Amino acid sequence: MSSPVIEFSGTVKHYGEKTIGPIQFSVGKGEIFGFLGPNGSGKTTCIRMLLGLARPSGGSVRLKGEDPISRHVQALTGVGYSPELPNIQTFLTPRDVLALAAAESGLKEARDETDRVLEEVGIIEYCDTKVSKLSKGMVQRLSVAQAMLGRPEVMILDEPMIGLDPAGTAHLREAFRSYAKEGGTILMSSHMMSEVEDICSGIGLIHNGRLLFNGTAKEMISQVLGATEVRVEAENLSAEVIESVRRIEGVVGVTQTLGGLDVKVDGGYEVRPDIARVLVSSGAELLKLGEGERMLEKAYVVALRGGGDKAD
Amino acid sequence: MVAIRPTRVSAFAVYEVRRALAKKKVLAVVAFTILIDTVPYYILSTSGASLIPAELYPYLWVAGVIAPFALFIQFIAILIAAGAMSEEYEAGTAEILLAKPVSRAEFMVGKFLGGYLLVALVIAMNAALSVIAADLVFGPQAGLWTFPGVVLLEVYSTALFFTVAFMVGELVRRSSLAYILSSALVVSSQIIGTYLSIAFELTGSRFYEMMHTYLPTTVASSLPAQYEQALLPSSSGRVFQLILGPMGGAPSEVSAAIIVAAYAVAAVAISLAYFSRADVSKRIS
Numbered sequence: 001m002s003s004p005v006i007e008f009s010g011t012v013k014h015y016g017e018k019t020i021g022p023i024q025f026s027v028g029k030g031e032i033f034g035f036l037g038p039n040g041s042g043k044t045t046c047i048r049m050l051l052g053l054a055r056p057s058g059g060s061v062r063l064k065g066e067d068p069i070s071r072h073v074q075a076l077t078g079v080g081y082s083p084e085l086p087n088i089q090t091f092l093t094p095r096d097v098l099a100l101a102a103a104e105s106g107l108k109e110a111r112d113e114t115d116r117v118l119e120e121v122g123i124i125e126y127c128d129t130k131v132s133k134l135s136k137g138m139v140q141r142l143s144v145a146q147a148m149l150g151r152p153e154v155m156i157l158d159e160p161m162i163g164l165d166p167a168g169t170a171h172l173r174e175a176f177r178s179y180a181k182e183g184g185t186i187l188m189s190s191h192m193m194s195e196v197e198d199i200c201s202g203i204g205l206i207h208n209g210r211l212l213f214n215g216t217a218k219e220m221i222s223q224v225l226g227a228t229e230v231r232v233e234a235e236n237l238s239a240e241v242i243e244s245v246r247r248i249e250g251v252v253g254v255t256q257t258l259g260g261l262d263v264k265v266d267g268g269y270e271v272r273p274d275i276a277r278v279l280v281s282s283g284a285e286l287l288k289l290g291e292g293e294r295m296l297e298k299a300y301v302v303a304l305r306g307g308g309d310k311a312d
Numbered sequence: 313m314v315a316i317r318p319t320r321v322s323a324f325a326v327y328e329v330r331r332a333l334a335k336k337k338v339l340a341v342v343a344f345t346i347l348i349d350t351v352p353y354y355i356l357s358t359s360g361a362s363l364i365p366a367e368l369y370p371y372l373w374v375a376g377v378i379a380p381f382a383l384f385i386q387f388i389a390i391l392i393a394a395g396a397m398s399e400e401y402e403a404g405t406a407e408i409l410l411a412k413p414v415s416r417a418e419f420m421v422g423k424f425l426g427g428y429l430l431v432a433l434v435i436a437m438n439a440a441l442s443v444i445a446a447d448l449v450f451g452p453q454a455g456l457w458t459f460p461g462v463v464l465l466e467v468y469s470t471a472l473f474f475t476v477a478f479m480v481g482e483l484v485r486r487s488s489l490a491y492i493l494s495s496a497l498v499v500s501s502q503i504i505g506t507y508l509s510i511a512f513e514l515t516g517s518r519f520y521e522m523m524h525t526y527l528p529t530t531v532a533s534s535l536p537a538q539y540e541q542a543l544l545p546s547s548s549g550r551v552f553q554l555i556l557g558p559m560g561g562a563p564s565e566v567s568a569a570i571i572v573a574a575y576a577v578a579a580v581a582i583s584l585a586y587f588s589r590a591d592v593s594k595r596i597s
Contacts, residue, residue, distance in 0.1 A: 044594075051411040053592040073413045081411040087404030087595055091334035103323035104412040146408070156411075 003065055005029050005154055005185045006050060010059035013045050020045045020209040022059055027187055027202065032180050034200035034217075035189040036300060042209045043189040044084055047158050050187070051081055064154065077105075080147030084158035084189070086139045090132035094118060094142050097131065101146045117145040122171055136163040144172060148179075155179065157188040161195055173199055193297035203296075207304055217296050224299040224306075227252055229292025230272055233260040235285040244282065248274045262292060316421060320414050324422020325429065331399075332392055332430050341388050345434060348384060349376050349441035357449040370454035374462075374540050376442025381466055382533040385438065386498050389431045389470045393477035394490035396427045397587070401485045404595030420587050424478060424580070431474055432467045439463045458543045465536045472532045472572045473498060475579035482583045485593050501529040525563045531571045534562035 004026035012021035020042035027033040037043045048054040049061045052068030052075060061068060066075035088097055095114055102110035118124040121141040126134060131142065140163045147155050155176075161169050169192075176186055176199055190196050196203060197217045205213040205220065213220050221228050232245075237256070245261065246254045250269025255262045265271050272289055279286045332338045353376065356364065364372070397420070400406035410419060439459065447453050477494035484490050505527050512520040524530055563571060 048407075048591070048594075051407075053407055053410060055589075055591060073415055076411065077413040079411075079413075081408070083404070083407050083411075085404055085595060087408060089331065089403075089405055091331065100323065100327055100409075101412065104320065104409070104414050106319065106413070143408075 004062075005031075005064055006033070006187055007062040007065075008046065008050075008059070009062075011046070011049060011056050011061050012058035013042075013049060013054060014057040015045075018209065021056075021211075023206070023211050025204050025211060025214045027185060029185055030180055030183050031202055032176060032186040032188065032200045034196035034203040035187060035206065036191075036193075036196060036203055037189075037206035038304065041206045043206055044158055046206070047156055047187070047189065050156060051079075052076065078150075078153040080149065080152040080155045082143040082147040082155070082157045082160050084162075086143035088131050088139060088142060088146075090130065092131055093128050094123060094131065094134075094145070095127045097142060098146055098149055101149050105150055107150045113149060117148045120148060120175060121145040122168070137165055137168055140164055141168060141172075148175075152184070154185045154187075157186060159190060160188055161190060161192050169195065193294065193300055197296040205300065205303055212303055220303070221295045221299045224303045225295070227264045227266055229295055230263040230265055230275065231260065231288070231290050231292050232263060232275060232279070232286070233288035234279055235259075235287065237261065237279075237284050238282070241279065241282045241284050244278045245275055248278065260287075316415070316418050320418040321422040321425065324409075324414075324419055325426035328396060328423045328426025329430050332395075332427060335395070335399075338392065338430070341391060342434065342437070345380075345384075345388070345438050346441060348380055349438055350445045352376070353445040353449040369450040370452065371544055372450050373443040373446035373453045374455070374544065376446060377439045377459075377462055377466070378537050378540060380438060381435075381469075381536060382529070383498065383502070385431075385435060385466065385470060386473045386529075386532060387495060388434055389474040390477040390491060390494040390498065392427045392430055393474045394481040394494050395487040396423045396478055396481060397583075398481040398485050398487040398490050401593040402487060402595070406592050407594070410592050416588055417584065420482075420584060427478070428471070428474060431470055435466045435470065436463055439466070455544050458540060461543075462536050462540055465539050468569070469532045469535045469572055471576040472528055475576040475583075476528075479579040479583040482587055498529060501527045505529055525567075526571065528575065530562055531568050531575075535565060535568045535572070538562065538565050538568070 006027040008023040008025050010022040010024060012019060012023075014020075023042075023046055035043050035046070045054060049056050050063055050068060052063075052072045055069055063075040063079060068075040089100075092100070095118075098114035098117065099110060102114065107113055115124065115127075118127050121144055123134075123138050123141050123145070126138060131139060134142065140160070144157065144160050147157060160172060160176075164172065173195065176188075180186060180201075188196075188200070200217065202215065203213070203217055203220060204211055213223070215223070218228065237260070242254055242256060242261065245251060245263060248271050250266045250271045251263055252266050253264035255264075263271070263275065276286060276289055353372070356372075397406075400409065400423075410416065439462065443453060443456065443459065473494065476497065477490060480494050481487065481490035484493065505524055508520045508524040508527070511517070512524065562568070
């Protein structure tokens, strides 16, 4: 297995009486890792340590195998960062902001590259407008654009979807997916559970400075809620059909809802093919079969309420 | 250890100039510099020209170059330097700039040089406007061959308060507080200097004179004035007496140059040492 791109090893940060950590997790190449947790839980502090902006009080942080404090230039080469609050110089234009970022990174042919990323995030038509005149969503896109500049190997994104309209969110979601498909690694913090569930291959949940969970979304749902959920949308559902679904191995509960069923499933089972077979053979009209809605959000709320009882 | 790369330093220097110019307070200061270099000559020409001996007319440009330097130019230097680092923390822009493959030394040196370049431009503009205004109002000016020298010395001497304000800005990371503290240093040094001069006049004790000699304001303002005084004709001495008062209690040119350098090196070393170790502050305001 290749060495991780991002690695926290017993990392601790003391802020007066507050302590973040010890934090232990790693992110491999090509992964999109979602960093979850409520405000003030320590996500941004971890990101700041990863970027060499804050010095760990204990343990270590490695970015591409390098110490971001003592070997900052080496660690940050090929790394893009979009901060939680897009504090971008308001007196500059998007093109100026990217030109400065390109100069900092020593990018050649910066003009073509700035145009490419502005196009990619969908604000090329505002490239010469002062940042102070851009909407919050556009500034957020610009923040992501400067992180994408130069096709970095790693992107660290602190709340990248914040302030975006649905079109902007969808646009960036696709951009991140294709970036990861090409081998890029993303660590993104977010409060938008649906986004995280949708695009992240791994997640970490941090609360009160402690890492409560590290794994996949499915694992977290299963571990925290004890079961996953399958949402069935179908017509002509008779009592017999519902009973047949209930008897499928791995199903732990079935609730009839308006237009379908919510099926609770033991975490280790994949029951959707069986459900489809039962419905089709019994003459019910299957309209949609997918994972339960907002499961990660439910697991997140339960995990935080537990305050770390299920820490791994 | 990463060497300081000139391309990164120059990128930050250019950025710093643009950033400072984008702030209205710096533009206001530049506008005020224009006023301070033109209005006094106009007032003198309309209401006080007859009071000035005609033989001093060719040297009146020196008054415009030297007089604002003691305080006004120092405050401009402080205004620019105090915010160079601290305003980046306050705006939260330091994070985005430093989360790049650049060393902290490159960032700091670039911003320092950008701010210092801006101060140098203000000094040059102040001096040039003085010459133009004096020439227009009082006729052709003499001794202009000393112009480059006095401008360079003013730029050099400004390093004292510029670096101190830069250091205070980095240490406190609040632009207003840094400006107030640095300005307080100038004002208190000036006031203490006045008391020491009075004490020296009353007692004749060399101790007071020596104390006055090494005050930051004495050191910072003495070098350009001494340079001009030594080079210009003796008849122009009254101009300096009117502007600066007697030159007693000032260090020699060499001593002043060394003291300025000592203050500047110490302040830069402290700034760099602190900046290299401390966390990058999150957005403050």
